[in-house]
Amino acid sequence: xxxxxxxxxxxxxxxxxxxxxxxxxxxxxxxxxxxxxxxxxxxxxxxxxxxxxxxxxxxxxxxxxxxxxxxxxxxxxxxxxxxxxxxxxxxxxxxxxxxxxxxxxxxxxxxxxxxxxxxxxxxxxxxxxxxxxxxxxxxxxxxxxxxxxxxxxxxxxxxxxxxxxxxxxxxxxxxxxxxxxxxxxxxxxxxxxxxxxxxxxxxxxxxxxxxxxxxxxxxxxxxxxxxxxxxxxxxxxxxxxxxxxxxxxxxxxxxxxxxxxxxxxxxxxxxxxxxxxxxxxxxxxxxxxxxxxxxxxxxxxxxxxxxxxxxxxxxxxxxxxxxxxxxxxxxxxxxxxxxxxxxxxxxxxxxxxxxxxxxxxxxxxxxxxxxxxxxxxxxxxxxxxxxxxxxxxxxxxxxxxxxxxxxxxxxxxxxxxxxxxxxxxxxxxxxxxxxxxxxxxxxxxxxxxxxx
Amino acid sequence: xxxxxxxxxxxxxxxxxxxxxxxxxxxxxxxxxxxxxxxxxxxxxxxxxxxxxxxxxxxxxxxxxxxxxxxxxxxxxxxxxxxxxxxxx
Numbered sequence: 001x002x003x004x005x006x007x008x009x010x011x012x013x014x015x016x017x018x019x020x021x022x023x024x025x026x027x028x029x030x031x032x033x034x035x036x037x038x039x040x041x042x043x044x045x046x047x048x049x050x051x052x053x054x055x056x057x058x059x060x061x062x063x064x065x066x067x068x069x070x071x072x073x074x075x076x077x078x079x080x081x082x083x084x085x086x087x088x089x090x091x092x093x094x095x096x097x098x099x100x101x102x103x104x105x106x107x108x109x110x111x112x113x114x115x116x117x118x119x120x121x122x123x124x125x126x127x128x129x130x131x132x133x134x135x136x137x138x139x140x141x142x143x144x145x146x147x148x149x150x151x152x153x154x155x156x157x158x159x160x161x162x163x164x165x166x167x168x169x170x171x172x173x174x175x176x177x178x179x180x181x182x183x184x185x186x187x188x189x190x191x192x193x194x195x196x197x198x199x200x201x202x203x204x205x206x207x208x209x210x211x212x213x214x215x216x217x218x219x220x221x222x223x224x225x226x227x228x229x230x231x232x233x234x235x236x237x238x239x240x241x242x243x244x245x246x247x248x249x250x251x252x253x254x255x256x257x258x259x260x261x262x263x264x265x266x267x268x269x270x271x272x273x274x275x276x277x278x279x280x281x282x283x284x285x286x287x288x289x290x291x292x293x294x295x296x297x298x299x300x301x302x303x304x305x306x307x308x309x310x311x312x313x314x315x316x317x318x319x320x321x322x323x324x325x326x327x328x329x330x331x332x333x334x335x336x337x338x339x340x341x342x343x344x345x346x347x348x349x350x351x352x353x354x355x356x357x358x359x360x361x362x363x364x365x366x367x368x369x370x371x372x373x374x375x376x377x378x379x380x381x382x383x384x385x386x387x388x389x390x391x392x393x394x395x396x397x398x399x400x401x402x403x404x405x406x407x408x409x410x411x412x413x414x415x416x417x418x419x420x421x422x423x424x425x426x427x428x429x430x431x432x433x434x435x436x437x438x439x440x441x442x443x444x445x446x447x448x449x450x451x452x
Numbered sequence: 453x454x455x456x457x458x459x460x461x462x463x464x465x466x467x468x469x470x471x472x473x474x475x476x477x478x479x480x481x482x483x484x485x486x487x488x489x490x491x492x493x494x495x496x497x498x499x500x501x502x503x504x505x506x507x508x509x510x511x512x513x514x515x516x517x518x519x520x521x522x523x524x525x526x527x528x529x530x531x532x533x534x535x536x537x538x539x540x541x
Binding site: 011067069 | 456458460486488495497499509510513528529530531532533534535536537538539541
């Protein structure tokens with residue numbers, strides 16, 4: 001018989017510590033949906049997605065019931081649309097975004113990712129068409145997510161794409177201004193984008209992936225926070241060990257759900273993403289974990305070190321619990337989606353500069369950050385360039401998901417609701433980066449030897 | 453398939469009888485029971501075998517939940533695997 005204490009501790013994690021599987025994401029290749037017409041491609045895409053993902057939501061719900069574990073989201077990622085649509089004669093790919101949105105509604109998933117382009121070295125005609133279609137695609141759909149990879153360690157930073165993305169973000173914010181710039185919450189600019197990320201808004205199904213695959217993203221900041229409450233005042237060795245053990249348990253559950261979903265759907269299992277993904281709910285915050293380590297407010301001196309420890313321990317604990325680990329795997333720090341981060345930003349303890357430093361040691365990047373609506377496109381591009389440089393030089397994924405809040409000033413709040421939460425508008429530097437961004441071209445790939 | 457049933461709530465007469473009657477009516481075999489009462493707070497965990505069960509998992513889960521609500525208790529059933537995997541290497 002099982003140890004009753006262990007059984008009850010699992011139940012306590014689910015009931016009181018927000019333990020859940022954040023997402024089951026089905027990756028679907030759309031490479032066989034190409035045609036010379038946007039309309040035909042859109043129809044093929046809709047048909048393929050609705051066929052392959054028909055049972056995704058029902059299967060997720062059945063697993064949820066049998067294991068008694070909440071599976072918060074069921075999602076889909078697809079091949080970057082810039083590749084799928086490249087042979088179409090039309091230049092506006094919005095109809096494809098509409099087909100993705102319609103398919104998402106039909107199968108009941110809450111997000112579908114892959115309205116994407118990979119342009120870290122250069123842009124094809126398909127890439128340019130896709131990027132130019134992003135504002136209207138995001139303004140006219142509800143569930144479609146978009147991402148653009150503008151840099152990689154091997155290729156360097158495509159500064160033409162960086163400059164373009166500043167303008168695209170601005171345009172997207174303008175076109176979705178009535179919804180607080182909601183379109184920008186579904187748009188990620190990547191350096192070193194990964195092909196098997198199950199988390200939105202940056203998920204897409206890479207060209208190195210199988211026809212169809214199941215990836216699972218776990219979560220559990222609340223569980224780590226509760227575990228750390230039991231080691232107050234203890235040295236960091238104890239803190240790291242506690243996080244590792246907790247991450248192991250969380251990931252085992254993710255692995256179980258992933259294998260079960262893969263078996264039932266008859267789709268190969270891809271990876272488990274070991275990320276600590278917060279939600280705006282109380283008790284499910286990454287910021288509160290850092291504060292539990294002894295910081296008065298997240299963002300103060302020591303925050304980067306605390307986050308580095310957390311991120312590393314989560315990986316070390318999780319990696320042994322799953323047979324394939326992938327995706328982004330680490331701690332997320334999306335400001336609007338984390339109750340503790342929101343409070344820290346409102347107190348001015350957490351600034352854009354500190355967040356940038358934090359992204360050097362954690363999973364993603366400047367995530368779900370609202371900036372004043374009058375921030376220039378060049379400044380947005382310069383923020384992207386800085387973040388891309390961190391990713392490129394440190395051989396890690398970084399991303400920018402930034403929302404210019406139209407008509408809002410520093411200190412005001414924009415509300416997205418649900419998992420996306422609410423974001424306090426944070427200040428950006430007032431000095432111009434325009435001449436820097438105007439140069440264009442590429443920043444060369446960094447050196448990876450002679451590291452002394 | 454084996455599963456764990458947990459019953460948590462305020463102690464009162466007849467909890468085990470009620471749960472066992474429900475399980476027997478569905479031909480579910482109880483392999484092991486463990487219970488504790490601490491300061492009037494009742495906790496029972498049961499290992500059950502669903503091989504011969506006459507109802508599907510969802511129906512069983514719903515009727516246990518309903519039985520719990522009727523008795524003012526929290527009753528749930530979860531597949532055994534989750535506890536195996538979370539707490540053992």
